[in-house]
Amino acid sequence: MTSSKRDHLVDTALDLFCRHGFHATGIDKILAQSGVAKMTLYKHFKSKDELILATLHRRDEKFRNDLMRDVERKGKTPRERLLAIFDVLGDWFSGRGFTGCTFINASAEYSAPENPIHAAAAEHNRLVSAYILELAKAAGAKDPNALAQGLMLLVEGAIVMAYVAGQKDASEQAKRTAEILLADAGI
Amino acid sequence: MTSSKRDHLVDTALDLFCRHGFHATGIDKILAQSGVAKMTLYKHFKSKDELILATLHRRDEKFRNDLMRDVERKGKTPRERLLAIFDVLGDWFSGRGFTGCTFINASAEYSAPENPIHAAAAEHNRLVSAYILELAKAAGAKDPNALAQGLMLLVEGAIVMAYVAGQKDASEQAKRTAEILLADAGI
DNA sequence: GACTAAACAGACAGGTCTGTATAGAAACTC
DNA sequence: GAGTTTCTATACAGACCTGTCTGTTTAGTC
Structure with a gap:
């Protein structure tokens, strides 16, 4: 499923955004917690x-x-x-x-x-x-x-x-x- | 008056924090808008x-x-x-x-x-x-x-x-x- | 097994951030 | 007027930021 990585990224990002805020949550933290590579994120989303x-x-x-x-x-x-x-x-x-x-x-x-x-x-x-x-x-x-x-x-x-x-x-x-x-x- | 610079910094910071948020407002922007030197800010306040x-x-x-x-x-x-x-x-x-x-x-x-x-x-x-x-x-x-x-x-x-x-x-x-x-x- | 598409790992660029250090200018005090 | 304090200007360190790039590895399909 092409969107399972995407879903996982959104879930992880939502968790971190809620806990620490949007500006305070860097892309790298979302990647580290989700275990997804950076290029995969930027394939699914044009920007933060x-x-x-x-x-x-x-x-x-x-x-x-x-x-x-x-x-x-x-x-x-x-x-x-x-x-x-x-x-x-x-x-x-x-x-x-x-x-x-x-x-x-x-x-x-x-x-x-x-x-x-x-x-x-x-x-x-x-x-x-x-x-x-x-x-x-x-x-x-x-x-x-x-x-x-x-x-x-x-x-x-x-x-x-x-x-x-x-x-x-x-x-x-x-x-x-x-x-x-x-x-x-x-x- | 030793506190006029301090007051001016607080006024400027309040304006920028309200308009753009706290994380999004950098120390440098507060300094540029207030015209105060960085060391003066850190003399009055230990941190952001x-x-x-x-x-x-x-x-x-x-x-x-x-x-x-x-x-x-x-x-x-x-x-x-x-x-x-x-x-x-x-x-x-x-x-x-x-x-x-x-x-x-x-x-x-x-x-x-x-x-x-x-x-x-x-x-x-x-x-x-x-x-x-x-x-x-x-x-x-x-x-x-x-x-x-x-x-x-x-x-x-x-x-x-x-x-x-x-x-x-x-x-x-x-x-x-x-x-x-x-x-x-x-x- | 060969081809293809997706994801990974990680370096990198260019910029921003906070906080510190240094050296010179301005103002105030005695 | 000399000395002291205050402020300015600027460079700097070290960390973090977003977004790009290059290879390598994995997974799925024919």
């Missing part, structure tokens, strides 16, 4: 930035797939699922390898909005927002857009508080706050 | 990390001073001031030089919680939280701790949505959501 984009793409897919799967397992009704989001966040925060949100971190290192890396983070954000909006509509909220945007603020806020301030219980606080918003939305 | 810590310290002081000043000018009662926080955020987001939260960005680049740079970001977070809690108590909230933590989630969430997703109106959405929380807190 392209490798970063590929890792962000994989991270986005895995993150949203895992989120939807866990949310739909933990909650049966749309209302339960909106609240289950914060339980999933709690599991994520208390997991061993929690290093914050890869996309927030990527935006921090590539601040220009027109940078493709920053744009990829914005797109991920948009897709998560769309999922929450979908649930809010299914739950029959009075103003689904307002509810979804409010919940998204709580999600992002909880991630920041858990990562920057080390406040791992931010997800529980966010869940309690979300219940207030759900009540206000009539569900 | 110490310079970073000094810039974060200044940023924290300026940020919270400006926040409190603007909030207390825009709102007269504690309740008004809690809501005014989000108006101040809106001004910040739409300002020309908005590059997200320096402390979230610093945490992203220095992920280890025991790293002094990450710790400085956590401390800033704690101090902002304390200010909001103070206002929540003065406003006579039913459960000031819960209200303050909920508002803090909205603040951090709004910053992320404004910076990562470019959603500059996140502050308005956060304000509308905050009003729901205030009502729930009985104020």
Whole structure:
């Protein structure tokens, strides 16, 4: 399979980027940890930035797939699922390898909005927002857009508080706050 | 004045760190933009990390001073001031030089919680939280701790949505959501 | 077994990084 | 005005960075 090396590179790069950041992770470290030769990397990716984009793409897919799967397992009704989001966040925060949100971190290192890396983070954000909006509509909220945007603020806020301030219980606080918003939305 | 060069270095470094990130900003660029000699920098700061810590310290002081000043000018009662926080955020987001939260960005680049740079970001977070809690108590909230933590989630969430997703109106959405929380807190 | 394509190993170029060393200029003090 | 401190300018060391290049080895196919 021609793409097995590629996949392995993306996996390794994602691990190192998450743990140490993008600028702080050199190509050589990714090669050493993956055991892949340099020329193989540059055959699959034109540059380090392209490798970063590929890792962000994989991270986005895995993150949203895992989120939807866990949310739909933990909650049966749309209302339960909106609240289950914060339980999933709690599991994520208390997991061993929690290093914050890869996309927030990527935006921090590539601040220009027109940078493709920053744009990829914005797109991920948009897709998560769309999922929450979908649930809010299914739950029959009075103003689904307002509810979804409010919940998204709580999600992002909880991630920041858990990562920057080390406040791992931010997800529980966010869940309690979300219940207030759900009540206000009539569900 | 022995500290004028030092102050100038911190100002310049803060500007460059905010615009381009910490790893991406080399000592030489700070020297070129400030017009200060390298040995002068290393006389005032033992290392680049110490310079970073000094810039974060200044940023924290300026940020919270400006926040409190603007909030207390825009709102007269504690309740008004809690809501005014989000108006101040809106001004910040739409300002020309908005590059997200320096402390979230610093945490992203220095992920280890025991790293002094990450710790400085956590401390800033704690101090902002304390200010909001103070206002929540003065406003006579039913459960000031819960209200303050909920508002803090909205603040951090709004910053992320404004910076990562470019959603500059996140502050308005956060304000509308905050009003729901205030009502729930009985104020 | 011969041919082909992929991956490996490692040197290399050219640039950047942090931090140090040295020598001269400017400013301040007595 | 002499002496001291402060700053500048610049070179330097040693490490790291990305990306290229050259061979060699492995693996798969006919």
